[in-house]
Amino acid sequence: MICYTCNEAVKGPVCVGCTALQPPPFSLDPFVLLGVPRRYHLAAAQVDEAYRTVARRVHPDKFAARPAVERRMSLQWTAALNEARRVLKDPDRRARMLATGQAEPREKGGPKLDPTFLAEIFEWREQDEETPGALSELAREREAELRVELDTIFVAWEQGTGDLTLVEDRLARLKYVTGLIREPSAPGS
Amino acid sequence: MANIGIDLGTTNSLVAVVMSGKARCLLDETANPLLPSAVRYEPDGTVVVGRAARDEAAAHPERTFTSVKRFMGRAPAECKADAALFRYTMDESEERFVRFSVPGREPVTPVEVSAEVLKVLRARAIECLFGEPGGAVITVPAYFDDAQRQATKDAARIAGLEVLRLLNEPTAAAIAYGLDKRETGTFAVYDLGGGTFDVSILELNDGIFQVLATAGDTHLGGDDFDRALGEHVLAKAGLDRRGDADHRELLLAVEAAKRQLTDAEQATVSIGGAAVTVTRAEFDALIRPTVERTGAACRQALGDAKLTADKIDAVVLVGGSTRVPLVRTYVGELFGRVPYTDLDPDQVVALGAAMQADILTGSSQLSDDLLLLDVIPLSLGLEVMGGVVEKFIPRCSTIPFSQSQTFTTHVDNQTALDLHIVQGDRELARDNRSLGRFKLSGLPRLPAGIPRIRVEFLVDADGILTVHAKEEHTGIEARTEVKPSYGLSEDEIERMLEDSIDHAETDVDVRLLIEARVEADGILTAVQKALSVDVALLLPGEQAVIDAVASALQTAMTAEDRKRIADLSHKLDEVTAPFAQRRIERDLTLALSGRDAGEVGKQLGLKDRTATGEKA
Numbered sequence: 001m002i003c004y005t006c007n008e009a010v011k012g013p014v015c016v017g018c019t020a021l022q023p024p025p026f027s028l029d030p031f032v033l034l035g036v037p038r039r040y041h042l043a044a045a046q047v048d049e050a051y052r053t054v055a056r057r058v059h060p061d062k063f064a065a066r067p068a069v070e071r072r073m074s075l076q077w078t079a080a081l082n083e084a085r086r087v088l089k090d091p092d093r094r095a096r097m098l099a100t101g102q103a104e105p106r107e108k109g110g111p112k113l114d115p116t117f118l119a120e121i122f123e124w125r126e127q128d129e130e131t132p133g134a135l136s137e138l139a140r141e142r143e144a145e146l147r148v149e150l151d152t153i154f155v156a157w158e159q160g161t162g163d164l165t166l167v168e169d170r171l172a173r174l175k176y177v178t179g180l181i182r183e184p185s186a187p188g189s
Numbered sequence: 190m191a192n193i194g195i196d197l198g199t200t201n202s203l204v205a206v207v208m209s210g211k212a213r214c215l216l217d218e219t220a221n222p223l224l225p226s227a228v229r230y231e232p233d234g235t236v237v238v239g240r241a242a243r244d245e246a247a248a249h250p251e252r253t254f255t256s257v258k259r260f261m262g263r264a265p266a267e268c269k270a271d272a273a274l275f276r277y278t279m280d281e282s283e284e285r286f287v288r289f290s291v292p293g294r295e296p297v298t299p300v301e302v303s304a305e306v307l308k309v310l311r312a313r314a315i316e317c318l319f320g321e322p323g324g325a326v327i328t329v330p331a332y333f334d335d336a337q338r339q340a341t342k343d344a345a346r347i348a349g350l351e352v353l354r355l356l357n358e359p360t361a362a363a364i365a366y367g368l369d370k371r372e373t374g375t376f377a378v379y380d381l382g383g384g385t386f387d388v389s390i391l392e393l394n395d396g397i398f399q400v401l402a403t404a405g406d407t408h409l410g411g412d413d414f415d416r417a418l419g420e421h422v423l424a425k426a427g428l429d430r431r432g433d434a435d436h437r438e439l440l441l442a443v444e445a446a447k448r449q450l451t452d453a454e455q456a457t458v459s460i461g462g463a464a465v466t467v468t469r470a471e472f473d474a475l476i477r478p479t480v481e482r483t484g485a486a487c488r489q490a491l492g493d494a495k496l497t498a499d500k501i502d503a504v505v506l507v508g509g510s511t512r513v514p515l516v517r518t519y520v521g522e523l524f525g526r527v528p529y530t531d532l533d534p535d536q537v538v539a540l541g542a543a544m545q546a547d548i549l550t551g552s553s554q555l556s557d558d559l560l561l562l563d564v565i566p567l568s569l570g571l572e573v574m575g576g577v578v579e580k581f582i583p584r585c586s587t588i589p590f591s592q593s594q595t596f597t598t599h600v601d602n603q604t605a606l607d608l609h610i611v612q613g614d615r616e617l618a619r620d621n622r623s624l625g626r627f628k629l630s631g632l633p634r635l636p637a638g639i640p641r642i643r644v645e646f647l648v649d650a651d652g653i654l655t656v657h658a659k660e661e662h663t664g665i666e667a668r669t670e671v672k673p674s675y676g677l678s679e680d681e682i683e684r685m686l687e688d689s690i691d692h693a694e695t696d697v698d699v700r701l702l703i704e705a706r707v708e709a710d711g712i713l714t715a716v717q718k719a720l721s722v723d724v725a726l727l728l729p730g731e732q733a734v735i736d737a738v739a740s741a742l743q744t745a746m747t748a749e750d751r752k753r754i755a756d757l758s759h760k761l762d763e764v765t766a767p768f769a770q771r772r773i774e775r776d777l778t779l780a781l782s783g784r785d786a787g788e789v790g791k792q793l794g795l796k797d798r799t800a801t802g803e804k805a
Contacts, residue, residue, distance in 0.1 A: 061548060064353050086586070
């Protein structure tokens, strides 16, 4: 990139030549913004550490005495940075970002769920009517299984084998079952 | 130019500045840092601010305003109870913002009243710093919503202050404590002021203050203790709720008793000829419900920070109301540790604000290693079908924060879209606070569902929201017309600014007077000097005329009449002109008799350039 004030080539957020803050990158990829490896297995502490390093350079507090254009850029930078941290510290958003390039589901409510999966849930509900609490119990078990499955998918992917095609569906299922855990037991029981 | 930090409090306000690396509060002429946030509007148009206004409130109840912070950025419908408590008459004709009636004067808004307090603090800063402050960091309760923050900014603008940043009060206190003690770890700041309560959980790590969560109540504070005690005293004395003046008197009396009960086991309130004794135990019982209301907010903040009380390394007490022994005990039990009270709870917020103001100069020693990351206190959302809220920015998100949402149209050729933005954490829009309605107009005529209108919501570092919208297919920028639900419009602020410029004429007059005196002083000095060396050049009687005008000017300089000073200065110039002319002629004669032209030029008071020109 070329600095917009002094035309020097710049690498970081701030021009080394004239100390002007550069605009945030057009693609707000959270991994790129924070400068952390594109991995699912990413410690929260590593994200925080990277966040602090960049925030120190771009935060509006550092530009309060600078021209309006830099203050504006600093606001955009830090807003993007805060969003990037929020995405990368949440395992589900992080997984979706790696699989689809977006932190939130592409369609409202996520992709269509598999009919056999929904049929299974229907069975759980019936069980719950007989044994109250069965639904959330089963949902909890399935949640754990799905997390293990996601973990396995990403371990393989990070080693260069396997792909992420199933991730979006598994995240949708995960969202569905965690919703079931919070659901109160069948009425009348 | 130094930046200043201002704590605009419900009861008292302060201004502080960092000098030689240390933050200190600026004092008034009696060496007191506290300016009571009380304003009285006199019938002749003058405004009395501070201690005098507060202490004489009972004599002028209908034209004195205290605790106006409770009314900032709120709608009249929301604060009827508060207005009744303070016996203020609200102007009923206005729905969007509060306006108090003042006898014989235009009604005033809480923003204008606050601006009067800020003007006094600004004047104090000018006096102490020998000049206009650079910019100001003004503190607000962390739990202030968008409209309340905007109102605070408006007040500062009217007072002629450049707002560098709005800073959350508990965060300001944490800065003051953290930097003083060089602490690392997790803090809880419990800030109970006159009218507001905040609790914030912060983490200090490697020079970065990260606010993890904040919660509070913008209508809970020491005022509520006073009210409870006042009602108790009236009941015990067998007195009825009476007139305004008596009410003010009662409030002052119970406030004094409350202070006494901090150290004493009992206090006596004299009211209406009766003397009522209140014990500490009685007082504690009266205020316990209010104090316990703070516990819910503390638990919410801990929950949002995903922490339990035992994970908190230190608890800091802020705000005058934390002097109340029951509050201290309660906070100690709640967090299971003795709270810090090393710094003056009245001053700590202003000190922190001054430090942040210093950091924002960009040249402070602190700015290299310190960074503050604050959060938005309440979720922001949009009203969608059925009056339900769809949150787009969750509470306790680190600010600045931006979020984009894409909308589309519901009918063919729809050219406008209405968005209703609310702030709060309730499920239904009507249970939250309405921030504003945004009308996006000028959309391209397209079939329903085709336009993709991308709306960007941006919360800046002050916690204030702005909205931008764009239709993505055509690139047409939809105009966003923001109609704030509550608060003053840009036009209204402009008008108030103009009003304040009218008042600023006095300031201009003062400056012109000073300039006239300086000029007169210069002329007098020059004339005296000329007379002392060249008395021989005077004509008979000339000295008497010059002396008469000079002494008249000297007298005029001690008075305030700028025009008279200017006129006499001019007159003195006139009567000394022939004498001055003779001196110039004499010097020229000397020069022609062989002296260097440059030196003559100097004697004549000509610039060197001209003199050299003559030589060339």
